[in-house]
Amino acid sequence: MAAAADPLSSLVSVLESYRGRDRVIRTLCYGCQLAGGVLARKSPTESEMGRRLLAVSAQLSHCRTVLRLFDDLAMLAYSRQYGLGAKEEDTIVRWLSVLNNLADQLYYPCEHVAWAADADVIRTNSHKWWTLSTAFWGLSLVLGIVRSLRILFQLRRKLRNCTGESLEQSQKEIDAQVKSEVLSILSSMADLSNAVHWLPPGFLWAGHFPPWLVGLMGTISSLIGVYQTSVGAGSGAV
Numbered sequence: 001m002a003a004a005a006d007p008l009s010s011l012v013s014v015l016e017s018y019r020g021r022d023r024v025i026r027t028l029c030y031g032c033q034l035a036g037g038v039l040a041r042k043s044p045t046e047s048e049m050g051r052r053l054l055a056v057s058a059q060l061s062h063c064r065t066v067l068r069l070f071d072d073l074a075m076l077a078y079s080r081q082y083g084l085g086a087k088e089e090d091t092i093v094r095w096l097s098v099l100n101n102l103a104d105q106l107y108y109p110c111e112h113v114a115w116a117a118d119a120d121v122i123r124t125n126s127h128k129w130w131t132l133s134t135a136f137w138g139l140s141l142v143l144g145i146v147r148s149l150r151i152l153f154q155l156r157r158k159l160r161n162c163t164g165e166s167l168e169q170s171q172k173e174i175d176a177q178v179k180s181e182v183l184s185i186l187s188s189m190a191d192l193s194n195a196v197h198w199l200p201p202g203f204l205w206a207g208h209f210p211p212w213l214v215g216l217m218g219t220i221s222s223l224i225g226v227y228q229t230s231v232g233a234g235s236g237a238v
Helices: 002-016 018-039 044-070 072-082 091-118 126-161 166-197 211-234
Strands: none
Touching: 002 018, 018 044, 018 211, 044 072, 044 091, 072 091, 091 126, 126 166, 166 211
């Protein structure tokens, strides 16, 4: 009984936190879109189930959009705490992080305006605001990918400079950091593929992804995020 209670307690703990709940909703959202997109291509019976799963996915996505109405202050607090990245050793990483924070900060109000327009709270063209918010999201992802690549380059150079007794310990620490950055790159690339898809048609592959492929990319990104969170929790990271 105690063994069964531990996973339940862990799940409750995750769901009680905002970030944990958002990761669960995000994973379910894209998982439903993936399954729904696949089933919608099958027989009439499976196609009906696929449409239902896609409807669930749309509602979960809308839920996340509404919850993000309250994310601005948290993002602002993080940006203020990071400032101009004075603690960063590498100038390139510092400014990539600053620009990344700026893109994230601008993303939220654009999405809020788009949501308010769709909800008839204000009168404006929601399409251009959705496009702008998606563009800021895509920019943030690109900056994050470049930042991770720069960090990987720095870690490789740092490892080459290690000698003697510190080599073994440094090797383990750097390997863990490399793994984290590689996973971040894969996650961001999956999200970036979707971000481009949601931009206006005519830009790269915008508008060409079927629902199942959007769901697949989002599910990959979400599962990587869940894994990174669980590893961070297991190691005592906040």
